[in-house]
Amino acid sequence: MTQTYLTTAELSTRIKYNPRTIRNQLKDSVLLEGIHYIRPFGGRKILYVWEQIEKDMIKPLGVDQLMAGIQ
Template sequence: MEMTYLTTEELSERIKYDVRTIRERLKDSVLLEGIHYIRPFGGRKILYVWERVEKDMYSSACPTSFSALA
């Protein structure tokens, strides 16, 4: 399966949340390292895995409606 990697800014555009909200409120509480984002090559840069973010967004919004995404 091919993954789509997004910067914080690109994720912000897709989910319509402010970059600051993603960094300060969602990262490490809702969006978890190793599941929703990675730090390639052990660096500081964060890349979000779009397919995992999208799947969890749908599953938490409507747990029965989007079971096909699982």
């Protein structure tokens, strides 16, 4: 399966979020390493997997996700 890898700037253009918001608020809370992004060759650079992010963006919220906002 071919995957599309995006930098933070490229992802921000697609999902209309500021790159700083992606880095500071979404990464490691909503976007998880190994699922939504990788660090190629164990380096510092981060590449986001577009297909996985797109799939999760359109998935309906579960009860536990809704309740997490209340607690």
